[in-house]
Amino acid sequence: MSDIRITIFDDNKRFRESIALLFETNHGFEMAGNFPDVLTVIEDVEESKPDVVLMDIDMPSVNGIAAVKKLREKFSKLPIIMLTSFDEDDKVFQSICAGAMGYLLKSAQPNDLIDAVREVSAGGAPMTPSIARKVMMHFQQQNTPAPENDYGLSDREKDVLAELVKGKSLKMIADELFVSRETVKTHVKNIYSKLHVSCAAEAVAKTLNQKLLG
Amino acid sequence: MSDIRITIFDDNKRFRESIALLFETNHGFEMAGNFPDVLTVIEDVEESKPDVVLMDIDMPSVNGIAAVKKLREKFSKLPIIMLTSFDEDDKVFQSICAGAMGYLLKSAQPNDLIDAVREVSAGGAPMTPSIARKVMMHFQQQNTPAPENDYGLSDREKDVLAELVKGKSLKMIADELFVSRETVKTHVKNIYSKLHVSCAAEAVAKTLNQKLLG
DNA sequence: CTGTCTATCCCCCATTTGGGGGATATTTAG
DNA sequence: CTAAATATCCCCCAAATGGGGGATAGACAG
Secondary structure: OOOEEEEEEOOOHHHHHHHHHHHHOOOOEEEEEEEOOOOOHHHHHHHHOOOEEEEEOOOOOOOHHHHHHHHHHHOOOOOEEEEEOOOOHHHHHHHHHHOOOEEEEOOOOHHHHHHHHHHHHOOOOOEOHHHHHHHHHHHHHHHOOOOOOOOOOOHHHHHHHHHHHOOOOHHHHHHHHOOOHHHHHHHHHHHHHHHOOOOHHHHHHHHHHOOOOO | OOOEEEEEEOOOHHHHHHHHHHHHOOOOEEEEEEEOOOOOHHHHHHHHOOOEEEEEOOOOOOOHHHHHHHHHHHOOOOOEEEEEOOOOHHHHHHHHHHOOOEEEEOOOOHHHHHHHHHHHHOOOOOEOHHHHHHHHHHHHHHHOOOOOOOOOOOHHHHHHHHHHHOOOOHHHHHHHHOOOHHHHHHHHHHHHHHHOOOOHHHHHHHHHHOOOOO
């Protein structure tokens, strides 16, 4: 097994040097590159050909999150670990969405860093427990149907709404549900009134955005 | 600091006993309950009052995922760690969506189990690296706009589509964009044709479901 | 029993939508 | 330069939508 090649982007020279020292004195790792900014991040990565990128989240001038986005577009599978001094929720989430696979505090122990790099290059996603929990919570929220927030829609109204979401016309819905078009129309009117919307498109948008249906 | 109380649900008696032994012989832990099935999971948890629940994902009769859902509804903050013999993607995802906070293989080392319980009760989300990665990937997909999948919509068409998603009528869109209603209509026609849909509601559904707009 | 909620149906009718034609100007690509 | 996209606008017209009104029957609660 060949060494894991690491490229780091961080504006702090001291920190870059400690990292370089850390990985060069450990077997199985090799520094590939070492840059103070992300102005030419794509080229830097192309030339240094790292297996793992370490990216400072807070850099003056161009910020690390934007750099992650760029890298993700160009190198879709390159593992990136974000480094930050503080536990800043917002930025961490933005990084994750931008495509970073891991997230660590700079204050982490050298051993944790080493483990994280190993883990990410083996297909894992190293992160601090508190971040992991936040990601999970967010994930759950996104994937659960409605809590109790159905605006008091009746079962039948939900049936109709489900068909509306599929793009069906009143007539098609009437056929699907074996009732007259007029009945569907009444349900639709009531749905609009309960959801406080005034047309099908808006109802569909609200339904999907708020995950009103299971 | 008081002990961390643990309740386990697993149909395998041997396994339950090993777990009990493991936690009883380690300082800082205490077995609260020990059940072979989840038939009365709510009552079991109410009575044993655990800080952490260990739940086998594959149990005969009633399955562990459904049990997690029930628990999550009743005890919204109780940390649950899923245990499984194999790395079954589907079930793991279902568990996560159901509200489990952690996920481990039964073949994990005793030490890992202990760490996981500590971590989850401290607000973390212990899971194997490969699961962490999958969660992250899924998370990213859900939170990124469209890759290249915009069906060849032009910029202007995206503008119009964005207004449609807001539930605006053709006339309103025309005013928003300072063009005539006819222009909007043409754009809408082209959008329908590019998205292969035939009405506003369907276009909105497709747009939101596939996150076609940033 | 009475009232409310729900699902079902009906009518009228103005407005909107969507499908079918075109047309022109500008920009982009080959 | 020529062709393809793109953005803008126009007309016709059938069909659908949405807003208003009202009605009946069953279920369920107080």
